[in-house]
Amino acid sequence: xxxxxxxxxxxxxxxxxxxxxxxxxxxxxxxxxxxxxxxxxxxxxxxxxxxxxxxxxxxxxxxxxxxxxxxxxxxxxxxxxxxxxxxxxxxxxxxxxxxxxxxxxxxxxxxxxxxxxxxxxxxxxxxxxxxxxxxxxxxxxxxxxxxxxxxxxxxxxxxxxxxxxxxxxxxxxxxxxxxxxxxxxxxxxxxxxxxxxxxxxxxxxxxxxxxxxxxxxxxxxxxxxxxxxxxxxxxxxxxxxxxxxxxxxxxxxxxxxxxxxxxxxxxxxxxxxxxxxxxxxxxxxxxxxxxxxxxxxxxxxxxxxxxxxxxxxxxxxxxxxxxxxxxxxxxxxxxxxxxxxxxxxxxxxxxxxxxxxxxxxxxxxxxxxxxxxxxxxxxxxxxxxxxxxxxxxxxxxxxxxxxxxxxxxxxxxxxxxxxxxxxxxxxx
Numbered sequence: 001x002x003x004x005x006x007x008x009x010x011x012x013x014x015x016x017x018x019x020x021x022x023x024x025x026x027x028x029x030x031x032x033x034x035x036x037x038x039x040x041x042x043x044x045x046x047x048x049x050x051x052x053x054x055x056x057x058x059x060x061x062x063x064x065x066x067x068x069x070x071x072x073x074x075x076x077x078x079x080x081x082x083x084x085x086x087x088x089x090x091x092x093x094x095x096x097x098x099x100x101x102x103x104x105x106x107x108x109x110x111x112x113x114x115x116x117x118x119x120x121x122x123x124x125x126x127x128x129x130x131x132x133x134x135x136x137x138x139x140x141x142x143x144x145x146x147x148x149x150x151x152x153x154x155x156x157x158x159x160x161x162x163x164x165x166x167x168x169x170x171x172x173x174x175x176x177x178x179x180x181x182x183x184x185x186x187x188x189x190x191x192x193x194x195x196x197x198x199x200x201x202x203x204x205x206x207x208x209x210x211x212x213x214x215x216x217x218x219x220x221x222x223x224x225x226x227x228x229x230x231x232x233x234x235x236x237x238x239x240x241x242x243x244x245x246x247x248x249x250x251x252x253x254x255x256x257x258x259x260x261x262x263x264x265x266x267x268x269x270x271x272x273x274x275x276x277x278x279x280x281x282x283x284x285x286x287x288x289x290x291x292x293x294x295x296x297x298x299x300x301x302x303x304x305x306x307x308x309x310x311x312x313x314x315x316x317x318x319x320x321x322x323x324x325x326x327x328x329x330x331x332x333x334x335x336x337x338x339x340x341x342x343x344x345x346x347x348x349x350x351x352x353x354x355x356x357x358x359x360x361x362x363x364x365x366x367x368x369x370x371x372x373x374x375x376x377x378x379x380x381x382x383x384x385x386x387x388x389x390x391x392x393x394x395x396x397x398x399x400x401x402x403x404x405x406x407x408x409x410x411x412x413x414x415x416x417x418x419x420x421x422x423x424x425x426x427x428x
Contacts, residue, residue, distance in 0.1 A: 083110065083204070083232055089119075090202040096192045098182060101126050104134075106178055106194045112204040112231035114291075116145070116166040118178065121159060128157045132184040138166045139177040145169060148276075174198055204232045207295065208302075212237075214423045218309055221246060223261070225304060225423060230295045234275060235265065237304065241286040260310030265292045266303045304423040312362060312414040321351070321406040335359045335415050340394065344402045348376075351399070351408060356415075357383060357391040363411035369403035376400050 083089070088110060095105045102124040110117040116138070122129055130153055138145040149164030169176060176198055183189045208230035216223045221242040229236050241259055259279065265272040273293040280287050295302070317332055321342045328339040337359070340352040349366060366373045381394035 088202075088204055088232065090199050092194075092196050094194045094196060096180075096194055098190050098192070100124075100184070100188050100190075102132070102182065102184070104180060104182070104192070104194070106196065109196075109198075110204070110233060111168065111198065111200070111202070112233050113206040113209070113229055114168060114231045114234045114236050116168055117233065118147075118149075118162075118164040118166060120162050120164065120178075122162070122182075123159045124184075125158060127185045129153055129160045130157055132182060134162075135181045136164060137179045138169075139179055140169050140173045141175070142170070169198065174200075206231045208235075208299075208427070210425060210428065212239075212304070212423065212425060214304075216306065216419065216421065218311070218417070223309070225306075228302075228425060232294055235272065235292040235295055237263075237265065237290040237292070239288050241288065244285045246285065259286065259288075259312070261288060261290075262307040262310070263290065264305040264307065265290070266301075266305055267295050268298070268300055299427065302425040302427060304425065306419045306421045306423060308416045308418055310358070310414060310416050312412065314412050315410060317410040318367075319408040319410070321408055323406070332410065332413055333415060335413070337361075337410075339408070342406060347400070347402055349373075349399045349402050349406065351397045352381075352394065353397065354392055354394040357393045358416040359393075360414040361397075361410055361412075362414050364397065365409040365411070366397075366399040366401070367405075367407040367409060368399070368401040369405050371401065371403075372409065373399045373401045 089108050090111070091108045092106045093108070095103055097103055102122065105121040105123070107119045107121060109119065118136075118138070120136075122132065122134060124132065136147055136149075138147060145167040147164050147166045149162055151160045151162035153160040174197060176196060178194045178196070179191070180193070181189070181191045206229055208228060210228050212225040212228055214225045216225075218241075223239065223241050225237065225239045227238045229238075261279075265274075272295065275291040275293060277288070277290040279289075313333060315332060317330070319328070319330055319339065321328070321339065323342055323344070325342050326340060330337050330339075335355065338354040340354055342349070342351050344350070349368065351366065353361075355361075364375050366375075376398045379396040379398060381396065384392050384394070386392060
């Protein structure tokens with residue numbers, strides 16, 4: 001009897017120490033304050049409001065005090081480590097046993113507005129885990145979610161810890177399936193899956209979700225920085241280049257453009273670390289995304305520093321060349337190309353050219369006595385820095401033909417255009 005009383009007393013003390021998150025008290029007070037005062041069914045109304053607030057699908061439920069996902073310190077960045085130490089995650093602890101003795105363990109997940117992070121372990125008592133190839137996909141109710149990640153093996157190569165990023169699932173998703181294909185030594189191959197429930201009460205929300213709506217003109221198109229979404233694990237910038245109509249028109253005219261954007265995210269005057277990014281082309285046009293580290297909590301200023309655009313453009317330039325010609329200069333899309341020398345050697349024709357280091361002739365041919373010859377290879381040369389701090393790069397173009405008349409054909413060129421513009425992002 002004494003033991004039971006001690007246990008009850010200990011449990012009562014533990015419960016007395018529990019504290020509700022401060023946000024819950026504020027939200028309950030505000031919600032109850034908006035209700036009309038009535039003497040009837042007050043307990044019932046309060047109970048309904050509490051249940052609604054506690055089990056709402058909203059992403060701003062951040063105050064979760066969970067268990068730490070163990071064993072991932074070496075593959076987590078600083079932000080993920082901090083969140084993990086705060087218990088901001090959902091434990092899964094499900095495993096799949098392969099027929100050859102290997103084991104895949106789904107340890108846990110983290111979810112916020114920008115991504116679903118999956119922590120999983122591959123173990124093998126037979127063979128080296130680095131000899132295995134593991135392919136993952138996440139299946140929801142209506143679609144599969146794309147992914148990418150990184151991992152690290154232990155010193156014995158019997159275990160590898162992986163951190164994988166998936167797109168955030170739709171808000172209505174509750175049941176997800178992690179599908180996987182494992183291949184390895186001795187032609188081993190097996191597919192499997194692990195199903196789990198998504199607990200959105202353990203989801204983290206966002207600190208900033210802001211429209212940028214800034215446009216920059218680029219030749220015949222427009223670059224748009226559209227939105228920024230900052231969450232506890234990541235900050236994402238989304239934008240687009242051109243329009244769907246422009247894209248369709250370029251396809252119909254067999255014109256294809258490739259772009260590379262260089263820009264920094266600046267918070268409180270400091271560059272925010274970049275985690276990655278990408279660009280995709282569809283019927284909507286060209287869309288881009290930049291992924292950065294989480295923003296500082298004491299955020300006062302936020303901006304984008306747009307540096308350069310690398311553009312790959314189709315052209316149709318023909319340059320008449322004379323044998324032993326030197327330092328012939330032409331301009332393509334504002335970029336100088338110098339033909340330093342044209343000569344033949346061992347039944348081959350060499351054209352030495354110099355451009356700025358960011359200029360690349362992606363499609364180039366040599367017409368020799370009316371016959372178009374493809375480029376065999378490019379022989380690297382030397383770089384030289386000019387007085388105006390520009391870097392010039394010289395190289396040789398080798399073609400397997402010789403003749404009397406030569407013409408250089410340039411069909412595609414890649415180059416950078418400087419912008420150096422600051423886009424300030426308002427903090428609402």
